[in-house]
Amino acid sequence: MTERSVQPATNPTVALATVGLSLDVFEGPFDLLITLILNEEVDLLEVHLADVVLAYIERLEARGELDLEAATEFLILIAALLELKSRLMLPGAEVDGLQLEPQEAVEELLARLLEYRRFRGAADWLHERLASEQRFRYRAAPLPPELRRVTLEAARPVYKPERLVGAMRALLRTPPEVDLRHMHHPTVSLERRLAHLRDLLGSRGSFSFEQAVEGADRMTQAVTLFALLELYKSGELVWRQRENFGEIEIMAGETR
Amino acid sequence: MGPIARQVSALLFCALEPVAVRELAEALECEVQDVDEAVAELRETFAEGGSGIVLREVAGGLTFASDPEADTAVRRLLSRPRTPPLSQAQAECLAIVAYLQPVSRPEIARIRGVNSDSAAATLEERGLIEEKGRSQFGAILYKTTPLFEKLFGLEDIGALPDFKAFEPSVEDAAELRDKLLRAGEQRVS
Amino acid sequence: MGPIARQVSALLFCALEPVAVRELAEALECEVQDVDEAVAELRETFAEGGSGIVLREVAGGLTFASDPEADTAVRRLLSRPRTPPLSQAQAECLAIVAYLQPVSRPEIARIRGVNSDSAAATLEERGLIEEKGRSQFGAILYKTTPLFEKLFGLEDIGALPDFKAFEPSVEDAAELRDKLLRAGEQRVS
Numbered sequence: 001m002t003e004r005s006v007q008p009a010t011n012p013t014v015a016l017a018t019v020g021l022s023l024d025v026f027e028g029p030f031d032l033l034i035t036l037i038l039n040e041e042v043d044l045l046e047v048h049l050a051d052v053v054l055a056y057i058e059r060l061e062a063r064g065e066l067d068l069e070a071a072t073e074f075l076i077l078i079a080a081l082l083e084l085k086s087r088l089m090l091p092g093a094e095v096d097g098l099q100l101e102p103q104e105a106v107e108e109l110l111a112r113l114l115e116y117r118r119f120r121g122a123a124d125w126l127h128e129r130l131a132s133e134q135r136f137r138y139r140a141a142p143l144p145p146e147l148r149r150v151t152l153e154a155a156r157p158v159y160k161p162e163r164l165v166g167a168m169r170a171l172l173r174t175p176p177e178v179d180l181r182h183m184h185h186p187t188v189s190l191e192r193r194l195a196h197l198r199d200l201l202g203s204r205g206s207f208s209f210e211q212a213v214e215g216a217d218r219m220t221q222a223v224t225l226f227a228l229l230e231l232y233k234s235g236e237l238v239w240r241q242r243e244n245f246g247e248i249e250i251m252a253g254e255t256r
Numbered sequence: 257m258g259p260i261a262r263q264v265s266a267l268l269f270c271a272l273e274p275v276a277v278r279e280l281a282e283a284l285e286c287e288v289q290d291v292d293e294a295v296a297e298l299r300e301t302f303a304e305g306g307s308g309i310v311l312r313e314v315a316g317g318l319t320f321a322s323d324p325e326a327d328t329a330v331r332r333l334l335s336r337p338r339t340p341p342l343s344q345a346q347a348e349c350l351a352i353v354a355y356l357q358p359v360s361r362p363e364i365a366r367i368r369g370v371n372s373d374s375a376a377a378t379l380e381e382r383g384l385i386e387e388k389g390r391s392q393f394g395a396i397l398y399k400t401t402p403l404f405e406k407l408f409g410l411e412d413i414g415a416l417p418d419f420k421a422f423e424p425s426v427e428d429a430a431e432l433r434d435k436l437l438r439a440g441e442q443r444v445s
Numbered sequence: 446m447g448p449i450a451r452q453v454s455a456l457l458f459c460a461l462e463p464v465a466v467r468e469l470a471e472a473l474e475c476e477v478q479d480v481d482e483a484v485a486e487l488r489e490t491f492a493e494g495g496s497g498i499v500l501r502e503v504a505g506g507l508t509f510a511s512d513p514e515a516d517t518a519v520r521r522l523l524s525r526p527r528t529p530p531l532s533q534a535q536a537e538c539l540a541i542v543a544y545l546q547p548v549s550r551p552e553i554a555r556i557r558g559v560n561s562d563s564a565a566a567t568l569e570e571r572g573l574i575e576e577k578g579r580s581q582f583g584a585i586l587y588k589t590t591p592l593f594e595k596l597f598g599l600e601d602i603g604a605l606p607d608f609k610a611f612e613p614s615v616e617d618a619a620e621l622r623d624k625l626l627r628a629g630e631q632r633v634s
Contacts, residue, residue: 110429112369113432114424115367116368119348119351119352119355119367119368120348120351120422121421122354122422123348123350123351124347125351125421126342126354127342129409130342132409134327135324135327136310136322136324136409138272138319138320138406139320139458140272140461141272141460141461143270143519143523144510147270147511147519147520147523148571150528150592150596152595154520155528155596156595157597158596159597161597161604163531163536164539164544165606167536167537167539167540168544168612170537171556171625172611172612172624172625172628173628174628174632257495261497262495263497263512263515263518264497265496265497265498266497266514266519267497267515269509269511270519270522275522279522280522282521282522283518283522301496307451307454307490308446308450308453308456309454309455309498320458322455322456322458323452323454325455326451326456329452329455330472332472332474333459333460333469333471
């Protein structure tokens, strides 16, 4: 939260009055536009209010003051204009009644602004009140456990022993055994993988790990790796890997 | 301090929320009047600048708080952040709900001249306002909560300042009216 | 009461845990000796039978508590229904303790097939079970309390429904324990 938003809003109309507008039908400060509309010198139906809003926002942004929350008074004016405009756009019989005299329009706008100002005053009061009240701290400590439970004297039977029986039944229940018979139980013999490696050493002299496990499933690959470690330990073979994740070259060791 | 005053004090110390006199009387199995007398006694012992603990009457009940004079030390000891301040939008929205409750979201937006849903949602999240049914047109109505009264140190919602206190001065109103007309007159002349 | 005493009182009021004298001195930016003097002052105001709030000096430092003379009233006000319905985890945990007591925490976990510390802690807090020494391996052992019997309307622990109600084949507690452990292991695997 910015420091700015903590402060009661400063009156944004000062800046507002000087916001320059360059619209199709009007060029000049915003204040003047309002007055012209009120005096019916500019047709509200011709004014693109979105352009007015954009011009205002751009102005604030350029000044590094963009704080829409503080711009409420501007927004109220725009809202009032929108309301006026939408009423003007309504076709038919009511139009006559909507021909607001400049004086009437000013009074209507003024009434809204004054109403808003009252609540802004109340908001300022709330700000100050909260700041001064915060120095009072309320306790947040929970009740000590011994005060949190019912006393023996005050206790009445509220639970049924059957609840415990039910819980026990649930605990004694075992899940049905999963039938594993359909599962293929691959068995890979370490002996056979040792023999395979020795065969390769004998026939090729050196080979890669990839070649040793060509076409093998994961289990076979794992057992092959294990067999490889066994033969390394016994000195029957050595290996070399030139780079990380590179190919592992396997060749006969000294004791062979 | 009399026995009832001592027990009321103990009850308020243990309870985390303000307790109404009637509830205290029920817990102590005594008359409301006895509690009233006890409270009068407590007000002396637990006054500001008295014992470091202050008796407060907020949100329709009684509660203890720490003496504001210790605020700096409390913050140093607990490094507990203060409740985040209200943004301008939240404060305005809260002021409208506080004075007009129950009030609908569109009404808040009309007065502020800007959609206030996010401010209202934040206030609701912070527990300062809550929904209170729907208007005849189906809009959510808001009212303030007991937490609002507690945090703003209000005995009840009637303890808010008279709304007339915020009436813009006649001069301000006149100035505003002038401002709306002046530019036009300049133009005309 | 002097200003330091008042502030110490405010600090203890706000703190959730006991506060050491040194910490109090730091928060108040004063000497430990000043705090000691303030504490001597507080001992008088906050003695039992004094103001309903009692100063306690416990392991970690100083703390406030409500005067025990108000315990009955505090319970009446704040602990109304402290017997909420049991969750399935709590019911299972309680059943294990009730039928196999004394039983260790790890054993409860093995039978239920899940860590049950939180369920056990809640049951302990509500006074339904309590610690009863340690197993030979140092694990906490639990047994049920007299409050448990009263809340379940049992004259004594022997009045629990017989094993036969849920496992007709079981003869004694040892056999029940084995069966439960086996079932627990199967659930886990």
